[in-house]
Amino acid sequence: MSIFQELSNRDRVFEFLAPAASPVDVRHGPILYLEDVSVSFDGFKAINNLNLTIDDGELRCIIGPNGAGKTTMMDIITGKTRPDTGSVWFGSRHNLLTMNEPDIATLGIGRKFQKPTVFEALTVFENLELAMAADKRVLQTLTARLSGEHRDRIDEVLKLIGLSQLRNREAGILSHGQKQWLEIGMLLMQKPRLLLVDEPVAGMTEQEMERTAELLTSLAGEQSVVVVEHDMGFVRSIAKKVTVLHQGSVLAEGTMDQVSNDRKVIEVYLGEGA
Amino acid sequence: ADDPIKVGILHSLSGTMAISESTLKDTMLMLIEQQNEAGGVLGRQLEPVVVDPASNWPLFAEKARELLEKEEVDVIFGNWTSVSRKSVLPVVEELNGLLFYPVQYEGEESSENVFYTGAAPNQQAIPAVDYLMNELGVERWVLAGTDYVYPRTTNKILETYLRDHGVAEEDIMINYTPFGHSNWQSIVADIKKFGSEGQKTAVVSTINGDANVPFYRELGNQGIDAADIPVVAFSVGEQELSGIDTAPLVGHLAAWNYFMSVESDANYEFIDAWTAYTGNEDAVTNDPMEAHFIGFNMWVDAVEKAGTADVDAVKDAIIGVTVPNLTGGYATMMPNHHITKPVLIGEIQDNGQFEVVWETPSTVAGDAWSDFLPGSKDLISDWRKPLECGNYNVATHSCGGAADEAAE
Amino acid sequence: MLKVDKLNQFYGESHTLWDLELDVPKGQCTCVMGRNGVGKTTLMKCIMGEESVKDGTLSYNGGVELTQQKVEDRSRLGIGYVPQGRQIFPLLTVEENLRTGLAARKDSSKQIPERIYELFPVLKEMKNRRGGDLSGGQQQQLAIGRALVIEPKLLILDEPGEGIQPNIVAQIGEVIRKLIAEDGLTVLLVEQKLPFARKYADRFAILDRGRRVAQGEIGELSDELIKQHLTV
Amino acid sequence: MSSSQSWLLRPFNERSTQLFLGILIGAVALVSILHLVFPEDHALHVSAYTVTLLGKYLCYALLAVAVDLVWGYLGILSLGHGAFFALGGYAMGMYLMRQIGDRGVYGDPVLPDFMVFLNWQELPWFWHGFDMAWFAFAMVLLAPGLLALVFGFLAFRSRVTGVYLSIITQALTFALMLAFFRNEMGFGGNNGLTDFKDILGFDLRSDATRLGLFIATGIALAIGYVVCRGIVLSKLGRVSVACRDAEARTRFIGYRVERVQLFVFVVSAMLAGVAGALYVPQVGIINPSEFSPLFSIEVVVWVALGGRATLYGAVIGALLVNYAKTVFTGVMPDAWLFALGGLFVLVTVLLPKGIAGLLRRRKKADDDDQVTGQEVTA
């Protein structure tokens, strides 16, 4: 069975893709909850009273014009940027605003960056190894040993992202698209509860896009996924629910059809041709 | 005919101390050249071995070891800073070498293997203070120095000395600055204030090296005149002055055992030789150069007296050796390995020279252990048999720690 | 306008471009396609001189041999470059980013052409913001704008639509066509997205593992070719 | 890769470490044998002078390894590692001073000479305990370690990076230098600590003690190297590299960058301390100039010259530069700075990856062939 067939088999999820046991409490509702979040840079309001909830296991697409604040929103969730006001909760127990980046990552929020950033001096394999869910405290990392199981896991992801042959090359020499894939691979290795994926298919071919779509839909359910993308074909192929951001707050929310017929959305984002 | 006698020269030619030390290397080379022209010593030629310890103290020890162990030199002339001497000292003692140290220093040391041809505190600091007190009627004192052992010790000694002479505590201001200190504004302003309270004030400066130029500049610019608040320096000589615009400094003082301006035939000869050697009409001479001149001649005499360059023989032979100094008198090597020196006080002239304004009536013998420090007032040093002790305690009649060890 | 002939390029020991040949006719838009890592970006860098070539020729505008030209002079010859990954100057303001392009302009004008701001109004709005602070898509617009400042005769675009919102992508396509039509601009485009390529390009060339494996009018781009060279 | 082993054993499976340890142990053994077996006037005799000199180089080499660990792998260009080296040295120096006992010139059983003649009445509190070897040796690790811990904790917590970090490490060592210069501090001021007599009861002037110290330094270097190599080869080593190249990104996959930095920094500081401690009895003096910022910069220069991020490159660099210094200062005392400066310039310009780069270039080429080979066949 090829890995793709396996992946498209929705009712079975790979062990290695299953989220690590995390103490996130989702019994009382959404996994991610943003309320009245605002942030401004030198007086420019990048996020403006943003409210957003993501349910556990949901796959959500977020679209919106350039500069709408999508990446900034992810920055806030992952602890990179502190909002001026508002609250951000992960499950009902964790207030993300009180935590720093590694804590948030350890809790189970993984992120793929818009501009692919990988560890250029390390090999592709090592990039994945580091991302792998594990005890990431210092001494544990020092004494960590790579078991056969771990290896298999990395190998599988390598195959999935098509970089098996380049596994021992330094990540710095990868082409732009290859780095994109490596980032996705690192995200998978992390086994997060919530995946934040910023423009996953930029620079990919049609077919790769399909592959990515399959991958992301297969993850949803067990894991929650938030995708930001400008490629409408791709969004259409995966989206159940779409949120449109504009000038830092939600402009529209609904199914892809609802949204793409919204006048305002067409005006500020899709354009008449789409 | 025989193998040459090797003379090690251990002066920094690079790094911060090169400013002071590199001329001493040249002085030694000149002296050796002259000696060789005169037939060498015991009919043997002298061969200089120059190394560069690069103003790096551990490197001084390493280079001393190199000279003694690898080059097997018979004598070393070298060092300037105290710390470099301290670093070299154990090596010279261990390998039983000979070291001639040409710079004024804080005393409190006497080694069997080291000959101190520079001034001890009683050959420089104390007479200078006497002069200020008696001739100029100074009543308030600023002791300004660079923060290291020489100024610290000298100032400790002077403090005791002044207090003994009835100077009140609030009439002494002590100030230390780091090496190479260049921003003297507020210190000079403080001195100015301290000096403007009615009594005659003087500054005793043990400020070292590069810090002096900005110090004197600041004095000049803030209008502190030698007639109002004279500064007497122990580390500023002709060589240091050659790097300073001396016009604003005229009248400030320095205490040394030699000045280039001293009028004596020996000095004229030395200066002529030096200018000829360096090929520089304006080359200056200074006190440590004279110390090397004396030390070198003493060593030559001792070797000739002993009939060998062997360290132990020379060590014994040199005590009591008397050679002419450059100021028209004689210097004798004392049993404590220090020499006798006249003390001169000079005023700075606008041409970078000193004018002698006062001198001790006779020469003063260097005192290894100061009488003005509680820890050392009972100590004496005598390297002659049978005492052979660098720190003999006349109160307890015992030789200190170093003797135990020598016995081992 | 540009003719690439027998181009070979190495990264250290690894041979990346193999005897590559490519024709970019004047006044048309040629689209280079290929899977990830086949060497598209490398080819563009070779043309711009950012990577050195082992052998082969790049003759530009009827005879100028680009490989003989200094990197700085290539833009002065009228080649505008929008690199992959934007490569804007992050600590310069938007306006300063644009002004860097003035160096290579023939008329040594000191003004940024108003047209750029008309095309990308967001750049005017954010004139005084640092380039690095812009959102991804804004940066991409800035990169394109910056290339247009030098008023190029040949415009090289390496995946220009990446990260830009759909209506502006379409607008960029229109602009390209307009410039081709009005100013006789030549465009060399790297693009993965078929609809965009089909809509705005005149010709295509497909790279695979460092070799050119197909080329022709855009209409000739068959599903079979796509299957063979563009799918994994 | 031997990734299933304990991190400390891993380096032993590595070719380069085996080679390094082989050469190091071989050289130390050879020098010892030549020193002991041949009589002094024999051509093959290695003099005590040379032994001590080599011992000093090895101390520098260990210091360079410590610097390379933080600079090469963690990306922290420390311009203040001399501070840790000097602190280790002072800890050892204080022990050695206390060992002098009443054999000092003033014969005071407790107070070191410099305190006597500056009129100190009693031993300052921080000098207590240094008469005991175990305490002093613990301080050799603890003093630099603790300083690194506090300093690193503050700096890394505030995410100080790059040149900012470099400059505050420099400020740190500069401040310490000025502080130690102060005679009031009770560390002997500019003269520092000297005139040591013996260590653990062995006479420091005897050749046997010298040889012993040299061998101890060799062993310390070997252990230090293995520890560093172990860290580098472990996952933590790769995390360090990740921090070096993309600090922020490392956080997003869940590593507490500041702790990684702190751990490696403290380890490195302790190694530097050990190097300093072994250095002091061999050169016979410790004074504040070891704290001087220019010394720390020089150490960085050794590492760069040898080849950054290789560890053995650091050793090569330290040995080479210091050997060159010894030779040049003797052979061409007036012009040696030209030679040394020229060496720095030429190596940088001609050998981008330092001297280690020369050695590695061949190996790398082999690896590359393999990879491209794979690609073609795949």
Added chain:
Amino acid sequence: MSILRSLTSLLLFLALTVSSVAHAQTSDSEATALLQALADSSYAQKEQIISDIASSGDERARTWLEAYADGKLSQTKDTGQFVIVLTNRGRDWTVADALSGEELGEMSRRNIDKLRINNALRKEVEGLLSVIDLTVDNADTRLAAARALKGEVDAVLAEQVVSLLTTEGDSDVRAALEEALAIHRVEQGDLAAVAVLSGSLNAQARVALNNAAQGDNPELAAAASKALESIETKLKLNSAAETLYFGLSLGSVLVLAAIGLAITFGVMGVINMAHGELIMLGAYTTWGMQQLLPGQPGLALILSIPAGFLVAALAGIAIERTVIQHLKGRPLETLLATFGVSLILQQLVRTVISPLNRSVVTPDWMSGSLMINEALSLTLNRLYVIGFALVVFAGLMLIMRKTRLGLEVRAVTQNRAMARSMGIKATKVDILTFGLGSGVAGLAGVALSQITNVGPNLGQSYIIDSFMVVVFGGVGNLWGTLVAGLSLGTINQILEPWAGAVLAKIVVLVFIILFIQKRPRGLFPQKGRAAEG
């Protein structure tokens, strides 16, 4: 006090002769006898002879006394002729006959026997000359002389001062004379005179009031204490102003030293360890210029500004071309190479010029100080340096902001490949910028030559501070360098009086370390997404 005696007698004499314009000229033999007495007598006797000379009425007396105070009045050993030394550098000195003033050409210095003088005598002579000055036409000279009288007035002199006051027309001189008189009167217990001294910043006045305040006369003591109080507050203000000035001047030295580095390191990213040596080259250029133009230190200094810039800039460009250009993209390695360069440059200076410091002369218009009041004067050399630093800073700011170079160099450092693709001539930009940064270092050297040593170690003493300032201010921000330099300087000077020089420096360093914790990117950080990576 001996000086009073002679002052008094001289004043008496002057009072008699002030109207008779034509001074009698003593015969040469009388003069020779006087000079011979001066030469032969002991220091104690010389005092009397000086005042004899002063009151001899010989119009050459002033010349002799001046020459004597300067240490220029000498006697030749062979002929016993009295001469005045004109130049006293080197082995042979040029002299002129003391009696006829006729130039005698060069003479070996060993043949010249100086008439000995010491500080006490020098002060005496100066006192005499200044009393003569009290009656000259030039008001400024009179003012200086009157100021010198403060604290020197005694009963006899007081009367003379009173009579001088009747004829004195200049108000400043009058004020000074009155104060001098008041000091004397307070000493005598005159209550009314306290009022004159109240508010005076003169040190002697303070001493007099202090004594009065501690005296037995309760009324006088109370008045004196009150006067002192008002003086104290004034003094505090002045000393605060002084500290601020010291701080600014130290700060401007730091700024000057660092500002070139703010370009080469801050903007270009080259860790230029040879920066200090470029400063040193600037300082040596100044020295060289003064050697070329002996006797015109001021002109030489001004010419050194362009020359120092050029020399350092060319040296910088040479470094850039031979070394740094090969290290593109390896910024850390520039540290290694430039460290080597700095060693070479240092030793080069040692070998080619000298390991010793060189003496750079301060031109007259830069030495001394600008007197704001008697408690506050600003040293001129530092005042000029502050101004110079600001001018250099402004110039640099203009270049970086208003010319294309500023833009291009930033583009090149941020993304060299892309900048070249945009048609920016990166090599040219490198050369120009590095040359500019180095040239500015040279300018710093010119300024520093007026403050500190000109020697081979000059550079080393500034390199650490320079990096500290640039980084503290925020890399890449020129304003940051300015503010950082000035504030570090000021902090240091505020701390120094109570902490001492060493501790103050340590505290400043610790302050920097702690400050960076609060602002990990310096005073003026590069903000935003790009900077945070």
